[in-house]
Amino acid sequence: MSVIEIKMSAIYRAAHEELPAQATAFGTHAELLTTGIGPAVDQLALAGGHPLGGDLADLSVELFAHLRTLVRTFNDSAVALDRIADDFVEVDAEAAAWLAQHQRYLGDPDLPTEPTAPEV
Numbered sequence: 005m006s007v008i009e010i011k012m013s014a015i016y017r018a019a020h021e022e023l024p025a026q027a028t029a030f031g032t033h034a035e036l037l038t039t040g041i042g043p044a045v046d047q048l049a050l051a052g053g054h055p056l057g058g059d060l061a062d063l064s065v066e067l068f069a070h071l072r073t074l075v076r077t078f079n080d081s082a083v084a085l086d087r088i089a090d091d092f093v094e095v096d097a098e099a100a101a102w103l104a105q106h107q108r109y110l111g112d113p114d115l116p117t118e119p120t121a122p123e124v
Contacts (some may be wrong), residue, residue, distance in 0.1 A: 006100045016109040027078035034071035034119035070076035
């Protein structure tokens with residue numbers, strides 16, 4: 005395997021498989037966080053508006069925002085890597101030959117959608 009083949013394989017695998025998988029995982033964590041904390045906050049509100057409910061809601065929003073940022077970062081990184089590799093394919097015959105044999109990497113990466121923000 006040549007150096008170009010190794011690099012192209014690593015870049016396209018990261019852009020089309022690994023980064024989208026990480027984005028999906030963090031998006032799932034964000035959704036689970038929201039659905040898990042929401043009912044607890046609701047119960048605390050029903051129990052007389054305990055101050056912990058507000059703190060828990062604030063924490064949920066803050067954690068969600070950070071997880072959503074990770075999803076965006078992974079998605080943006082996947083797109084950037086894919087574009088860099090596509091640009092390289094345009095100017096290097098060996099890279100173009102490699103891509104011709106790996107058709108699954110043609111086109112843009114299949115990226116997960118960003119998680120939906122919790123109700124505040």
